[in-house]
Amino acid sequence: MAMDVVGELVYPTVGLLGLYAFVSLASLVWEGVDRKLVARMQRRIGPPILQPLYDFLKLSSKETIIPSTANFMFTAAPGLALATAIALLAYTPVGFTPILASKGDVMVFIYLLTLIGFFKILGAISSGNPYAKIGAAREATIMVSREPAMMLGIFAIMWRLGKLGVDKPFSMGVFYVHNIWEIGTPMSFVGAVILLYVFTVWLASEIEVGFFNIPDAEEEIAGGLLVEYSGRYLALLKLTNAMKAFISASLVVAIFFPWGISGYLNLTGLSANVVDLLFHTLKVFALLFFVESVFRAVTGRLKITQAVDFLWKNVFLASLVGSLLIAMEVIM
Amino acid sequence: MSIKVPANGGSNSPERERLEKRIAQLCRFIGRSPWVFHINSGSCNGCDIEIIAALTPRYDAERFGVKLVGSPRHADILLVTGPVTNQSLERVKLVYEQTPEPKMVIAVGACPTGGSVFYESPFTNAPLDNVIPVDVYVPGCPPRPEAILHGVVLALEKLAKILKGETPGGDGYE
Numbered sequence: 366m367a368m369d370v371v372g373e374l375v376y377p378t379v380g381l382l383g384l385y386a387f388v389s390l391a392s393l394v395w396e397g398v399d400r401k402l403v404a405r406m407q408r409r410i411g412p413p414i415l416q417p418l419y420d421f422l423k424l425s426s427k428e429t430i431i432p433s434t435a436n437f438m439f440t441a442a443p444g445l446a447l448a449t450a451i452a453l454l455a456y457t458p459v460g461f462t463p464i465l466a467s468k469g470d471v472m473v474f475i476y477l478l479t480l481i482g483f484f485k486i487l488g489a490i491s492s493g494n495p496y497a498k499i500g501a502a503r504e505a506t507i508m509v510s511r512e513p514a515m516m517l518g519i520f521a522i523m524w525r526l527g528k529l530g531v532d533k534p535f536s537m538g539v540f541y542v543h544n545i546w547e548i549g550t551p552m553s554f555v556g557a558v559i560l561l562y563v564f565t566v567w568l569a570s571e572i573e574v575g576f577f578n579i580p581d582a583e584e585e586i587a588g589g590l591l592v593e594y595s596g597r598y599l600a601l602l603k604l605t606n607a608m609k610a611f612i613s614a615s616l617v618v619a620i621f622f623p624w625g626i627s628g629y630l631n632l633t634g635l636s637a638n639v640v641d642l643l644f645h646t647l648k649v650f651a652l653l654f655f656v657e658s659v660f661r662a663v664t665g666r667l668k669i670t671q672a673v674d675f676l677w678k679n680v681f682l683a684s685l686v687g688s689l690l691i692a693m694e695v696i697m
Numbered sequence: 698m699s700i701k702v703p704a705n706g707g708s709n710s711p712e713r714e715r716l717e718k719r720i721a722q723l724c725r726f727i728g729r730s731p732w733v734f735h736i737n738s739g740s741c742n743g744c745d746i747e748i749i750a751a752l753t754p755r756y757d758a759e760r761f762g763v764k765l766v767g768s769p770r771h772a773d774i775l776l777v778t779g780p781v782t783n784q785s786l787e788r789v790k791l792v793y794e795q796t797p798e799p800k801m802v803i804a805v806g807a808c809p810t811g812g813s814v815f816y817e818s819p820f821t822n823a824p825l826d827n828v829i830p831v832d833v834y835v836p837g838c839p840p841r842p843e844a845i846l847h848g849v850v851l852a853l854e855k856l857a858k859i860l861k862g863e864t865p866g867g868d869g870y871e
């Protein structure tokens with residue numbers, strides 16, 4: 366009995382806390398790298414790599430103003446959003462099978478991922494600021510447009526991989542048993558390439574850069590969702606955003622590029638996990654380089670109607686075609 | 698542990714000293730990431746263009762962590778341009794009050810410094826320090842971007858001194 370408590374409670378908790386510390390640091394460092402890279406692309410020198418860390422420390426030491434029009438949810442939302450992000454880490458594939466992986470946990474993953482956006486919207490509309498409300502409306506609109514394409518794609522992939530034989534179908538750990546390139550038929554290869562396109566666009570719209578920097582438009586609606594937040598709460602929300610970018614990118618990396626290196630180095634146990642986590646982080650950075658930095662440097666913001674049109678008419682359709690192609694020979 | 702404030706104000710209690718030290722320690726990060734908010738109080742747009750110029754790749758203020766933010770709630774430094782017209786008077790005061798402490802105010806251009814071409818106009822309220830406390834003046838009509846960046850550096854040095862207790866704090870008007 367005592368062994369069970371240690372095995373099922375203590376190890377996952379310690380693992381989750383360690384993962385949380387690592388991911389929050391890595392995601393803030395990535396933000397600094399991203400700002401530096403974009404600055405270099407614009408022939409600037411750019412801020413130091415640790416700039417987001419300084420921003421975070423500065424914000425957490427500043428005065429926190431709570432507007433008189435705000436209600437309770439305004440103060441609760443940033444903490445809840447961060448807590449959701451931490452809980453989400455337990456279901457995120459980060460180079461090895463997630464800590465709490467079980468049958469059907471893909472639902473929990475999608476649910477928690479959208480819950481972060483939901484808390485941000487809730488905090489914004491509770492602030493009583495009209496700009497925040499515009500931002501919240503835009504965030505809600507773009508959220509319902511971007512998630513169906515991703516959900517369709519991920520369910521199709523998981524269902525198809527399940528046919529190859531796994532013990533826990535529809536779990537986030539599936540990607541480390543079989544991957545999408547193993548299905549093998551030419552049709553499924555084309556489908557996988559189309560789905561890669563779908564997921565990269567989804568990732569860009571999830572972290573809201575380039576075309577999709579619509580809800581937080583600083584020049585247009587004064588920061589949108591974040592307009593009333595200051596000090597500690599702003600710091601928490603910035604950290605949550607950075608972690609969400611890392612987590613969303615982790616999903617795409619796990620689906621399309623799940624390969625680890627611990628097998629080649631003959632490592633097992635904890636050291637294997639650590640090596641795989643570091644390698645995974647490198648892959649996430651490489652993916653974010655294309656999807657965040659380059660995309661942000663070469664594109665500008667769309668109107669919200671254009672973005673919704675694009676997400677439904679282009680990305681969702683592509684997701685439909687890609688899902689049919691990889692599911693084809695099982696259906697027929 | 699709760700923070701107890703003694704009834705006599707207790708400016709010398711060790712607990713307060715420790716807290717102040719800690720706040721000063723935390724605040725040194727402001728020097729590494731000063732976020733600026735730009736208030737246009739009826740300027741002719743000359744100074745505004747120079748502020749934007751300071752953020753362009755040529756001067757690249759972002760390498761010092763300077764970022765132009767869209768909301769006074771996120772700001773550490775307020776850049777005020779223009780002669781504070783009657784219409785903008787209440788707005789300038791409101792934005793100043795809405796900015797979280799610690800904050801610095803920089804008057805950019807000849808207008809908020811002394812009125813410039815609007816000197817003694819009945820519709821303006823220059824200089825700016827009749828309205829809100831000002832920490833640094835950057836004269837010029839309009840000032841060059843280098844001068845504006847220099848103003849930001851001066852403001853940060855002053856902030857560091859205030860936090861160390863070498864200069865009396867900003868709100869001299871209360």
Ligand code: SF4
Pocket residue numbers: 740741742743744778779780805806807808809813814837838839840
């Ligand atoms: S200082 Fe000169 S350039 Fe600046 S707002 Fe006034 S008149 Fe225009």
